[in-house]
Amino acid sequence: MAWKRSDDPPGNHPAEPAPAAPRPTPAPSVTSPSAAPEPPRRSGDRATIGPSIFIKGDLTGDEDLVIEGRVEGRVDLKQNNVTVGRNGKVKADVFGRVVTIEGEVDGNVFAQEQAILRQAGAIRGNISAPRVVLEDGSRFKGTIDMEPNKDRPGTGSTGVSGASGIGHQAQASAPSRIGATDAGSAGESPVGASRPAQAG
């Protein structure tokens, strides 16, 4: 598909990676535009990668993670929740239980339970999750691979008509608006009062 990306602004990539950061990264390189690298902060069972942190490498661990900085590589926390915060920029595949994106992800998202793309979020890549939530205003390019939810019927409560009646054309005289303000289409019927399609 046609991706378009602009170059990163100069100065965002440090020339040399700094020493490895503590958990949840086994051996990533961590750099910061400021002085010494700052380890991920832990808050309860949740670690946070701050906005000034740049991690290049694989991230693994057994606690929830909030990314507000930049990560390139792979984020693998399959049993935990991963949040890419508003300031977060991730160029990596992200594995988590519930993966929430409020920043930018350039890579694939694999969520065991749910993937959530918030309004401010953007994903360029594929999402694989049983449940996917895309908030209005979010930006997404890619594919969404959704497993069937066996608890729910496929066609909703009202049922649908068959698609097998191939080969006929019809004109429907009543497209039916519901509950809408008058947009100058007088004469249209509310849903439920429309006439069925007529063979044409």
Add this chain to the structure above:
Amino acid sequence: MSWFSRREPAARGAGTQTVENGPEVYRSLALPAVLTTLSRGHKLNVLDLGPAIGDNVERLSEFGCKLFIEDLFASKSAVPAGEGMLSADFFAQFLAPPEGTLFDIVLAWDLFNYLDHRELVHLADRLRRFCRPGSLLFALISNHKTIPAQPIRFRFNGEETDQLIYEKRTQVERPGPRLASGELNDILRGFRVDRSFLLRHGIQEYLYVREGA
């Protein structure tokens, strides 16, 4: 934002400012056939040529399909105006699914109203290539002299199987395509009209079926 051209969030509900009259709900007479196909239990590949809309993703998630979202109008809008019509190369890059992928359902919404004849031909070429026999193509064609300057956003209306919410994103109008059905059928050769409904508000719904190879 680097690789996205930010667009305004969709207008919804009572707080809508962008559309004077707010979203409207219309009955769709072709949509039930699409949903029936989705509900047959197979994991289908669905190509959505409109923007990513949460309600639609949520609705489609019930069917466990694989959803390919490719907002063609947004991609077209990102092309510099001086480059003119979109080329075959553009479409080859734009619609290049993973090897072996064939789409079972294509949701074109009202996109065809916003493409020139040659662009439609190029798109149809790609769709012929990546649709298997029996695949469905859902399209809405305007019969009005003018249409909104940007495509309407269409949402599934909750669990309803035959209703779509129309959200106009602009009050600005542009000339309508006035695509004759014969012209459209010629462009989409290889697809045959399964059903077609002229709705009272001037939109013609088409459900095409990809013919056998």
